[in-house]
Amino acid sequence: MTRVRLTDHLVLILGVLLMMGPLVVAFLTSTHDHVEIHREGMQFTLGAEFAETYATVLTREGGFTGEITGLLMTQNSLILGIGFAVGKIVISMLAAYAIVYYRFPLGTFFFWVIFSTLLLPLEVRILPSYEVAQQLGLLNSYTGLIVPLIASATGTFFFRQFFKSVPDELLEAARIDGAGPVRFFFEILVPLSRTMIAAIFIIMFVVGWNQYLWPTIMTTEEQYFTLVRGIKNVMQQMIGADIPFYNEALAMAVLAMLPPAVVILVFQRMFIKGLVEQEK
Amino acid sequence: MTTLRIRDAVKRYPNGVEAVKGVSVDVGDGELVVFVGPSGCGKSTLLRMVAGLEEVTEGEIELSGRVVNALEPADRNIAMVFQNYALYPHMTVRGNLAYGLRNRGTPKPEIAAKVEEAARMLQIAEFLDRRPSQLSGGQRQRVAMGRAIVRDPAIFLFDEPLSNLDAKLRNQMRLEIKKLQRRLGRAAIYVTHDQVEAMTLADRIVVLNGGRIEQVGTPTEVYSRPASTFVASFIGAPPMNLVDAQLDDDGLQVAGQVVAHDSAHRGPVTLGIRPERAHLVAGGAGLDIEVAVVEELGAHRLIHAHLGGHEVTVAQSADEPVPAGRMVLSFRPEDLHLFDRGTGVRI
Ligand SMILES: Nc1ncnc2c1ncn2[C@@H]1O[C@H](COP(=O)(O)OP(=O)(O)OP(=O)(O)O)[C@@H](O)[C@H]1O
Numbered sequence: 247m248t249r250v251r252l253t254d255h256l257v258l259i260l261g262v263l264l265m266m267g268p269l270v271v272a273f274l275t276s277t278h279d280h281v282e283i284h285r286e287g288m289q290f291t292l293g294a295e296f297a298e299t300y301a302t303v304l305t306r307e308g309g310f311t312g313e314i315t316g317l318l319m320t321q322n323s324l325i326l327g328i329g330f331a332v333g334k335i336v337i338s339m340l341a342a343y344a345i346v347y348y349r350f351p352l353g354t355f356f357f358w359v360i361f362s363t364l365l366l367p368l369e370v371r372i373l374p375s376y377e378v379a380q381q382l383g384l385l386n387s388y389t390g391l392i393v394p395l396i397a398s399a400t401g402t403f404f405f406r407q408f409f410k411s412v413p414d415e416l417l418e419a420a421r422i423d424g425a426g427p428v429r430f431f432f433e434i435l436v437p438l439s440r441t442m443i444a445a446i447f448i449i450m451f452v453v454g455w456n457q458y459l460w461p462t463i464m465t466t467e468e469q470y471f472t473l474v475r476g477i478k479n480v481m482q483q484m485i486g487a488d489i490p491f492y493n494e495a496l497a498m499a500v501l502a503m504l505p506p507a508v509v510i511l512v513f514q515r516m517f518i519k520g521l522v523e524q525e526k
Numbered sequence: 527m528t529t530l531r532i533r534d535a536v537k538r539y540p541n542g543v544e545a546v547k548g549v550s551v552d553v554g555d556g557e558l559v560v561f562v563g564p565s566g567c568g569k570s571t572l573l574r575m576v577a578g579l580e581e582v583t584e585g586e587i588e589l590s591g592r593v594v595n596a597l598e599p600a601d602r603n604i605a606m607v608f609q610n611y612a613l614y615p616h617m618t619v620r621g622n623l624a625y626g627l628r629n630r631g632t633p634k635p636e637i638a639a640k641v642e643e644a645a646r647m648l649q650i651a652e653f654l655d656r657r658p659s660q661l662s663g664g665q666r667q668r669v670a671m672g673r674a675i676v677r678d679p680a681i682f683l684f685d686e687p688l689s690n691l692d693a694k695l696r697n698q699m700r701l702e703i704k705k706l707q708r709r710l711g712r713a714a715i716y717v718t719h720d721q722v723e724a725m726t727l728a729d730r731i732v733v734l735n736g737g738r739i740e741q742v743g744t745p746t747e748v749y750s751r752p753a754s755t756f757v758a759s760f761i762g763a764p765p766m767n768l769v770d771a772q773l774d775d776d777g778l779q780v781a782g783q784v785v786a787h788d789s790a791h792r793g794p795v796t797l798g799i800r801p802e803r804a805h806l807v808a809g810g811a812g813l814d815i816e817v818a819v820v821e822e823l824g825a826h827r828l829i830h831a832h833l834g835g836h837e838v839t840v841a842q843s844a845d846e847p848v849p850a851g852r853m854v855l856s857f858r859p860e861d862l863h864l865f866d867r868g869t870g871v872r873i
């Protein structure tokens with residue numbers, strides 16, 4: 247029994263080291279001077295420049311125009327992440343509601359049409375998507391960053407499965423209790439789905455936060471830059487005569503990882519609950 | 527006065543299944559009518575048509591004097607109790623009871639008063655702030671009934687409300703439902719496939735079979751004068767013995783034996799006799815039979831015997847001596863039921 251537990255722990259510890267090691271090294275390195283990093287490579291001790299580096303990254307006005315700071319980028323990333331997640335949830339819940347509760351001609355057909363868009367990820371349709379967004383005048387706007395991405399086959403599918411598992415009698419009881427379609431949705435279905443919503447929110451927030459390709463194409467003005475893009479920028483900008491600011495790039499990477507990690511830690515309970523059980 | 531009038535109701539589902547094939551039933555004020563029948567006979571469908579959950583294909587549903595075919599369930603002044611309770615899981619018991627009233631725009635103090643009263647009546651006052659998931663099956667059932675009571679409907683509709691409970695609780699709740707219905711003095715329709723529930727609860731029983739009414743009557747009528755072989759075999763436990771027989775001038779020919787009978791009818795018939803109305807005696811008038819198996823049930827026993835090629839069941843008190851071998855099946859002539867062999871209709 248004890249031996250089994252020991253190996254269990256060893257495996258887990260190994261896993262943690264494997265997953266967390268690079269993060270820790272990245273963090274430690276980011277607290278050193280960039281010249282030192284350039285000379286000696288990655289660092290395994292805490293350096294002296296923590297406060298300075300992170301303050302610089304967050305507040306220095308960078309880019310060509312000097313319009314963007316780390317703080318602004320964080321804000322942009324948050325707007326994108328939250329907008330992306332909330333948008334996806336709203337759209338896919340409404341779509342699933344229509345598919346499950348309304349008998350309209352070709353309902354199943356439309357569901358499979360939505361479902362088949364899983365086979366067409368953004369990368370495949372990026373040119374037409376850009377074309378449409380551009381014609382709508384959405385370049386360089388938060389709307390353009392978010393809206394073209396929020397249709398979600400995955401979300402629709404998950405909500406559809408969930409709604410289908412809600413007993414019909416609940417709908418009938420609600421009808422007898424005088425709840426119309428809107429009431430039923432907001433007062434019964436939405437509260438019943440809340441663990442589901444939390445789970446999808448986490449996943450989608452992280453996906454949205456990590457978007458790189460679409461923001462790169464949609465936004466050229468630096469005031470819309472996200473953290474993920476910022477990392478690359480820091481590096482790129484420094485490739486000149488000088489030694490690159492490795493420490494700042496790494497600090498940015500660490501910062502970019504924080505919000506998703508916080509979201510997951512906070513929603514973890516609900517997330518797992520949403521995946522394994524349904525309160526019905 | 528009549529609370530509910532169902533006139534020639536027909537239900538055809540979009541897939542072509544005709545679940546209800548022209549049914550007419552009246553439910554009087556304060557009357558408890560039970561729809562009973564085997565699985566798939568259309569009793570739930572009929573109830574749901576009354577509730578407004580299924581559209582009426584043909585015919586009319588008239589509630590308190592107005593035709594309600596086109597009305598939404600919420601506007602029909604009905605309340606329904608579902609088999610699986612269908613409580614809102616995210617609301618407290620109080621929220622569950624109040625939801626319908628809130629949607630109707632009932633003033634808050636009135637809602638509170640009604641909820642309190644229903645909760646007191648059903649003895650669920652102490653659970654008002656719990657969620658349904660924190661209640662036992664029986665308690666959930668009470669909450670479901672409370673939700674119906676607060677609406678103060680013209681008619682209560684129950685669709686097999688007790689089938690998820692264990693046998694003991696079921697008996698207890700059955701009695702409570704009846705008491706409650708009497709106390710509220712409202713009409714009710716109760717759907718079940720359990721004939722014991724039907725017999726004990728009903729003022730009137732409607733026996734359904736294949737989307738049609740087989741018989742309507744008080745429990746006593748349905749038990750003592752079944753209108754068809756279907757009703758005869760469905761109501762009563764163990765079911766009525768049904769044996770092929772022939773009526774001619776000598777009387778009733780059964781499995782090569784003759785019993786005197788004064789019916790004017792001639793031809794092939796089905797003879798019915800209830801197990802509890804038949805007796806086994808050592809000799810005398812009656813039909814010779816051969817005892818096969820004896821089942822002891824405590825207070826009484828069931829004897830399975832052969833009569834020609836038929837199996838016949840007799841129920842008797844456990845105080846009587848255990849029969850064995852060749853015996854005579856005796857009965858009073860008025861306990862015999864005769865049905866047309868072809869149509870199954872009572873003669
Ligand atoms: N939505 C539906 N679409 C098509 N056919 C249906 C539908 N609902 C019920 N039926 C059919 O109608 C018939 C009657 O169904 P119903 O549910 O009324 O039976 P029931 O008497 O309540 O049976 P049970 O005792 O099993 O509840 C059945 O043959 C059933 O298959």
Ligand SMILES: [Mg+2]
Binds near residue numbers: 569
């Ligand atoms: Mg049913």
